[in-house]
Amino acid sequence: MISDQIVQDSKLIVCVGSGGVGKTSVSASIALRGAMLGQKVLVLTIDPARRLANSLGLSKIGNTEHRVLLDNDISGELSAMMLDTEQTFNSLIDKVAPDEATRDAIRGNRIYQTLSNHFSGSQEYMASEALFDLVDSGRFDLVVLDTPPAKNALNFLEASSKLARFLDPRVIKWFLVPYRERRGIGKLMMGTSVLMFKLLGAIFGKEFLAEFSEFLINFEKLYDGFQARHEAVHELLRSKDKTKFIAVCAATDASMDVTKHFIQELLDKELPLAGVVVNKMLQVVDLNSDHLESFKLDLDALDIAVHQEELLRKLEQAHSEMKDQSDIEQDLLNEFKISISNSLNGGFIAKTPRIRGEVHDIKALVNLSYFLFGN
Amino acid sequence: MKIKELLSSKLVLVSGKGGTGKSAISAALGTLGAKSGRDTIVVEVDVNRPAMNGIFGVDSQFTPKMVSANLSVSNLDWASSLTRWIVRTVPAGRLVKHLLSNKFIRAFLDVAPGNRETVVLSEIGQLVERYDLVIVDMPASGHTISLLDFPRTMLNLFSSGPIRREGERSAALLSDAGTNLVLVALSEEMVVNETIETHRRVHEVASELKEPLIFLNRSQDNLFSKNEALILSEHLTGSDSPLRTAGEWRLELEAATKSAHDRLERETSASVIILPEVTHKEGSSGIVSKLADELNNSDNHPGAGSSV
Numbered sequence: 001m002i003s004d005q006i007v008q009d010s011k012l013i014v015c016v017g018s019g020g021v022g023k024t025s026v027s028a029s030i031a032l033r034g035a036m037l038g039q040k041v042l043v044l045t046i047d048p049a050r051r052l053a054n055s056l057g058l059s060k061i062g063n064t065e066h067r068v069l070l071d072n073d074i075s076g077e078l079s080a081m082m083l084d085t086e087q088t089f090n091s092l093i094d095k096v097a098p099d100e101a102t103r104d105a106i107r108g109n110r111i112y113q114t115l116s117n118h119f120s121g122s123q124e125y126m127a128s129e130a131l132f133d134l135v136d137s138g139r140f141d142l143v144v145l146d147t148p149p150a151k152n153a154l155n156f157l158e159a160s161s162k163l164a165r166f167l168d169p170r171v172i173k174w175f176l177v178p179y180r181e182r183r184g185i186g187k188l189m190m191g192t193s194v195l196m197f198k199l200l201g202a203i204f205g206k207e208f209l210a211e212f213s214e215f216l217i218n219f220e221k222l223y224d225g226f227q228a229r230h231e232a233v234h235e236l237l238r239s240k241d242k243t244k245f246i247a248v249c250a251a252t253d254a255s256m257d258v259t260k261h262f263i264q265e266l267l268d269k270e271l272p273l274a275g276v277v278v279n280k281m282l283q284v285v286d287l288n289s290d291h292l293e294s295f296k297l298d299l300d301a302l303d304i305a306v307h308q309e310e311l312l313r314k315l316e317q318a319h320s321e322m323k324d325q326s327d328i329e330q331d332l333l334n335e336f337k338i339s340i341s342n343s344l345n346g347g348f349i350a351k352t353p354r355i356r357g358e359v360h361d362i363k364a365l366v367n368l369s370y371f372l373f374g375n
Numbered sequence: 376m377k378i379k380e381l382l383s384s385k386l387v388l389v390s391g392k393g394g395t396g397k398s399a400i401s402a403a404l405g406t407l408g409a410k411s412g413r414d415t416i417v418v419e420v421d422v423n424r425p426a427m428n429g430i431f432g433v434d435s436q437f438t439p440k441m442v443s444a445n446l447s448v449s450n451l452d453w454a455s456s457l458t459r460w461i462v463r464t465v466p467a468g469r470l471v472k473h474l475l476s477n478k479f480i481r482a483f484l485d486v487a488p489g490n491r492e493t494v495v496l497s498e499i500g501q502l503v504e505r506y507d508l509v510i511v512d513m514p515a516s517g518h519t520i521s522l523l524d525f526p527r528t529m530l531n532l533f534s535s536g537p538i539r540r541e542g543e544r545s546a547a548l549l550s551d552a553g554t555n556l557v558l559v560a561l562s563e564e565m566v567v568n569e570t571i572e573t574h575r576r577v578h579e580v581a582s583e584l585k586e587p588l589i590f591l592n593r594s595q596d597n598l599f600s601k602n603e604a605l606i607l608s609e610h611l612t613g614s615d616s617p618l619r620t621a622g623e624w625r626l627e628l629e630a631a632t633k634s635a636h637d638r639l640e641r642e643t644s645a646s647v648i649i650l651p652e653v654t655h656k657e658g659s660s661g662i663v664s665k666l667a668d669e670l671n672n673s674d675n676h677p678g679a680g681s682s683v
Contacts (some may be wrong), residue, residue, distance in 0.1 A: 019392050020563055202464075205536030254394045261424075282624075285617040295616045302610050304602070311603050312618070318598060319621035324654075356623065 002246075002350050002372050006274050007034045010244045012135050012236065013144045013274075016266075017248035018258045022279040026248045026352075027146035028056060028080070029368040035076035036369070039141035042079045042134060056080040070362065079140075083130055092129055096225030105218045112215060132233045135242075237271060244274035251281050251329035256336045263343050275348030276340065277372065278333055282326040283353045287319055377588060377646060378674045382408045384553045386503050388511045390519040390573065391559030392566050396592045396666075398426035399659065400559055400650075401512035403666035409446035410667075413507035416447040420495055420514050425450045427512075429659045439502075447506075451498050453491065460494045464537045492525035493538060496545040503548065520573065523549060523556075524580035550583035558589045558645070562628070562635035574643040589645045591636055593652040595628040648673050 006013070013030055017023040024045055031043035042065060043056070056068050065079040090107065097103035106112050127147065135143050201209055237243055245266055249259040259276065266273045292312070299308055337349060352371040355364060381387055387404060391397040398419070405417035416439055419425050425435035427450070431442040437455035439447040458475060502509045513519045526549060529542030548554060556577065560570040570589060577587060599607065599622070607622040632649070639647045650673070653665045 018394055019569075020394050020561070020566060202536065204538055205533050207535065208533050208538075252394070257424075258393070285620070287617055291616050291618055295614065295618045298611055298614050298616070298619075299606075302606065304606060304610060306602060306606055311599075311606070314598050314603065315618040315622050318625035319618060322621045322624050356627065 001374050002030075002275065002277075002348055004033070004037060004373055006244055007039070007142065007373075008037060009241075010142060011242040012131070012244070013142065014147060014237070014243065014245045015145065015248050016147050016245060016262055018255055021248050021250040021255050023248045024146050025365065025368060026246075026277050026279055026372070027144050029365045029372060030246070031078055031080075031142070031144040032070075032362070032365050033369045033373050034142045034144070035070060035078040036074050036366075038075040040077045040079075040139070041142045041144065042081060042140045043144045043146065044081050044083060044131065044134065045146040053082065068362070076141075081134075083127060093222070096222045096229065098221050098225075102218055102221050106215070106222070109215050109218070112219075128233050128237075129229065132229065132236060135236060136232075238269075240272045243272055245271055246274050247276045248279055249276065250279055251332050253332065256332055260336070260340060263340055267343055273344070273347055275344065275350065278336070278349065278351040280354040281329055281333070281351050282322065284319070284323050284326040286323075287316070377648060378407070378670050381555055381557070381588065382411055382413070382508065384508070384555050385551065386499070386509045386511070386548070386554045387557060388513050388519070388555070389557045389559060390513040392561075392569050395559040395561050395566060397559040398512050399430070399663050399666055400557070400590060400592065400670075401510050402427060402430045402663045403670055404557075405446055405448075405508075405510045406443075406663060406667045407670060408508040408510065409444060412445065414445050415508040415510065416449060416502060416506045417510045417512065418448070418499065418502060419450045419512045420518075421453045421456070421491075422450060422514075426659075430663050431660070449502075451495060453494075456494045456498045460497055463497070464541075492522045493529065493541050493545075496522065496525060496548065497541055500544060500548050520576045520580060523577060523584065527580060546583075549581055552585070555585055556587040558587050560589055560591050560635065560639060561593055562591065562595075562631040567635045567638050570639065571642045574645060587645050589639050589643065589647045590650055591632070591639065591647055592650045594632040594636075594649045595625070596632075596651065597629050598625055599629075 007030065013027075015023050015027045015030070027045060028043050031041045034041035045056075056066065065081040068078040068080055070078055093106055093112075094103055097106065127145075131143065131145055134140065204212075247259050247262050247266075249255040263273060263276070295312070295315075296308065299306065299311070333351070340349075350372050352368060355367065382404065389397050389401045389404070401417050405415050408415035417427060419427060419435065425448070427433065427435045427442075427448040431448060433440050433442055433448060435448045435450045437450060437452055439449040441447045461475065499509065499511060513522070526542045526546035529538055530546070533539040533542065558570050558573055560566050574587060574589070577584060604626055607619060607626060611619050636647060636649065639645070650666065650669050653662045653669070
């Protein structure tokens, strides 16, 4: 079970996990718990299942928040936002550009247009950017982030350092040497640089390199803004006081395997892990003869012709399949608990039962929150 | 027929969300290809823990490893692929080391648009030359799109140089009649959404690529008759018997398969092949050989499992 304190004490809860494990539902449910405890909470999500989106009032993508209608007995507030990562790259440029001319020069650049879509990890980068803004705004007591599903775990955390490394002024200056050279700005190039540029020119083509340098000239002016934001995001994510990571997984081999590595990665990067939610575990009640007898009576009471023996045989088959599945899940969970017990370092392991149908309304989310936090 | 066609082609790109079972399907396709006597390789792209290790009991590396007759595996890790690519591309090979150890250049190569795609596609092209059948266990769907979109992007950005030539070669590879794309889906709403979206994007960015095949993995066939299903779902709603719960659980899985199948057929123009759930008890190599049987069967009994 998760302690309410985690929700009450944190500014940011980041839910990580592979796709298809119900991470969005768990994130929304944690956020809802915050609202039930009287907080103003925002849940930030990316491409959730449609019906869940509808229930949260997210009819369309866009970086605007929607208030979710809650019952009167819930004292806090819940808002939801679905992140449009393509839009945010542009808004980031708008934000960090020192003046309009630089902004227009960058946004109009063909290389920028390609880069903003193809930069490795640009989506993840934008997610961490938008996140920082929202936490920083002070408008919410708590922000819950449903991270984009990633097989390579914490891509979205990496992206920011990768981009910042690339935009390091030394890197940019290095690439700008030949450009300035042509315009008589620079002086003599270092011997190796000349060589490297010849090689890069041979690979990427001289035109591309020239265009790239022009792009960097403008981008260089953004550097300070970028760097400051990168550091701020970094600091927020590492802050043990403000931030908690929660890993969400399902009781499958693949999901638990990925989660083990997530947990290790969080540890390696010194990111504060609060615990693990094992979601959607199958629950089976063992069959006894009373069940069979009373079910027969139920069938007798129906006014419908049916081959009782046949139906019972099939139901027993279904029950045994369900039991097999549940046993597999339980074995996996036991194994999982053992293998992460050291890295978890006292963090929680909460499990939730598989709920019939998909979690797609507030009632189901409230229900899920009871399983996560208790009543 | 579809699977047979797939196995007699040159290149099969297997794509899908994480956890859909695309690695097991790639391995099963590879196993079938090798059985048919074709020299086959199953390739993963820059993964930290190759799935093929567990399936075939090897330590998959960049250099292909033979795991059984006619069947090899390889993991195209980024560093080795990049080195090889530069060796192929840069005229003066002895400079390669300098080039790669330069941290500015590394920073550039790590983020340069389309660079990963260039290198990976180029390496896949090399393998297509050396093997009869290449099966690629692709990275997550988003990356598949950028990989397929790559030639167009490159031809647009580069007017000369080796990357332009690579772009032309890759465009030719992707539009080759021997190249196929398989999208692996599950009967879950979000996975179906993503599959439909990927299918749409594939048409957009790689219109010259053949119509993809969709595998609906881990499907449930129908256990209950219509009448029985009706009784369980409508007439026994007051019962909390574990029997009814089990029946409902089973019906829900069946309904999910039907709904996923219907949506995929309705919202894409691809052929949908249904693959059943294969249990975990046999371990990953057992799953793969069972899957291979199922794939074979889906040709012999067209519509098998599609009674949904």
